[in-house]
Amino acid sequence: MDIIVAGHICLDIIPDWRIGGIKTIIPGHILEMSGLKLSTGGAVANTGITLKKLGISTTLLGKIGSDALGKVILEILQKEDKDLVENMIISQDEISSYTIVLNPPDTDRVFLHYPGPNHTFNANDIPYEKIKNGRIFHFGYPPLMQKFYENEGKEVLKMFRRVRKMNIITSLDMAMPDP
Template identity: 40%
Template structure:
């Protein structure tokens, strides 16, 4: 593998918009996942280590990671006028005072928050309340910010009430608005609660309407299976390890469906197995907007898998979001597909070395140095 060129500078600023929350993470590094499942019973007390309060949601996880990776990033999200909001603002302020500039204060609704249950050797689980994020609309995205950026990323529309109402009409309006300014558009998803309106929304219809305006679609395998093939999702999820049962045929089928819906680049996150990249032809890639790669031929018609880097996992909270941040940060520097995938995998891996979504992240130079120093890759995808 050739070394990643860490000297390339970002071509544009970025916007990270969508859902934000305060993550409340009980210290569970000394609690094995299987033990927790057996012991977390009615009337039972489980002693934890110190609780960590951390920035959460797509806006925090992806936006702050891009900021750490050297991208000029504006955060557009709704917070309340409450103690949770004050904690979030203080956490942002400690990173960079400018991150507060585009926050929207919604005094009528509580700040979103999530309880992250993250025992050792087990994927995390959440209790989540969207709060003020539920009221995000296309009008919240200021035209002046769109004029000054080259990439727009929106995260977790399934968890935002306004985005799923009326078969996603507000989500469509948002992406149409952004595309009118010539930005490259990106979208990440989440698996909604199947018992709530978010889980019962007509996701196939929503994606068919919206993806023609989304250049980069970056879901996890769980998310896209939930939305495109609910019965298969439920069958594989019932095994306890959905990711293990995903094969190349399924990846090709799902990504082909998404390409036919209109997006140009698809990155499917596969947890401990890595990421899968699928791209369209040069004609469609050329319509990607400001952050379009300069060498379209190197991105054309790809179907590529990138395994994970090896780390000692202390938590998986935010790892998919930071993987996306790595991908977008490399794209904004016009790196090759190979380099972009390695940066994405590296950013996600660093995130897993700490229980929260931010403190494990490295700067751009340090991440490139770690990858260039023969960081060991898992041999199997």
């Protein structure tokens, strides 16, 4: 593999909202949607799939649960290329991360996010032996991953030092969350 894309991954659940704006949300009432889209989200999926589509040898490294949401994430990734998922970490006791994306017409999107295994993913989860032949290690969204932002980001530093000792080029996407 040329590039390892690691970090945040989730399932985006996007209702197809065609009529009415945000003001049509009334507590206790039903707001009918026109459909639903399921898509992978986060740096691992977004960057990794794009690199693969560009013909670059890529592997993905994110942490998901063994639940139904995790199975959907794997299915979406495997449709792109079955080899993309060979280094994914599957946690047996966690619910996969998801984001419900509310995208009403004429209003900016609202994200309802559950971090799940992204919060427990840490530098020790990386299979360093498996990635030692990579050329570039891209890590995405540490500000959205608890183990990487706590303790002043020492976990990011630990991980990057280890990867750089392997003579792999590193890249970091900070995806700054809202204040």
